[in-house]
Amino acid sequence: MSVTTVPIRPIKKGSLTKLWIGLALVLLVAGALAWVGTGKAICENGTNEMFLACNADNDGIIQTESGLQYKVLKPGEGASPTLTDTALVKYEGTTRDGNVFDQNEQTPMPVGGVVPGFSEALQLMQKGGEYRIWIPSELGYGEQSPGPDLPANSVLIFDVTLLDFISEEQMRALQQQMQQQGGLPGGPPPGQ
Template sequence: MSVTAVPLRPIAKGSLGRLLIGVAAVALAAAGLAYAGQRNLEPSGTAFLANNAKQAGVITTDSGLQYQVIREGQGPSPTAGDIALVGYTGTLVDGKVFDQNEQAAMPVDGVVPGFSEALQLMKRGGEYKIFIPPALGYGDKESGPIPANSVLIFNVKLLDFKSRAEIMAMQQQMRQLQGEGMHP
């Protein structure tokens, strides 16, 4: 067997240096783009909330909750100790629906702080669009389909509310009626 030698051309003077400079320039450009991309990703949603606060009709509370009154209700507002009957749709900033219910009974003080605050601003029959910053939602914790540090957006209708005492009295009446129905 014979080995065929292939002649190699010599590298031109300075070519290796230019190659290294080109590789370094590409690496720096890639690092710069990656850094710029990371700066635009704001996991806390601060950019969204800052822009949203400038929208017509959006009100920002001292806590940072933002809301927009779609339809004002009538009468008093629920308190933290009440049970509210609401219809709602919850979405993320990208529009992805993570929860919805046409009629859900919930303790006003048993939901995330931003939702509780918004319910206490509403009146029976009212409809609000609320924007809950992460600090008033789930914060840096994931919750089911909700990623950590998410701004939560809800369309909420306050259908009705009752005090816990009223709910307990109604339950007691139901038990009495059921008990009477069982004895002839």
């Protein structure tokens, strides 16, 4: 029986090192991609605290001492409303999963008469400004659920436009003027 021998060429010097370095780089890149993907999943599906911590790291997000987060989409001009003012706003409120729980094209609201996070955000805005705000549950409704569309302990996300605002004194003057004129235009006649 005869065996034919085939000569095996020797491996070039450094080839094995290059192979190990290439394998290490592939494993490092795969690990980094897994870490980024896991981090994103934790941010999107984790607890409210995890979500808000990740959100705070995004570009343009400002976090106040209370934990309210906001991003200026369009700056406004002039003064900001105070706690006693009445603001005219356009808003859309969503939950973290994007479900709309409340919206309005134009509604007056007392700045001091809304959830603390919304009130704080309104006091940061100027007329014409558009903000996106993230309200932690403790600055929103907390453990209370205001309705079936909003579970308890929800982070509230609002896109808000401050259309205008008037002071408490101006509001009282308008109310007195309307009472003197007999009510709202188009309303029932006085005495009915």
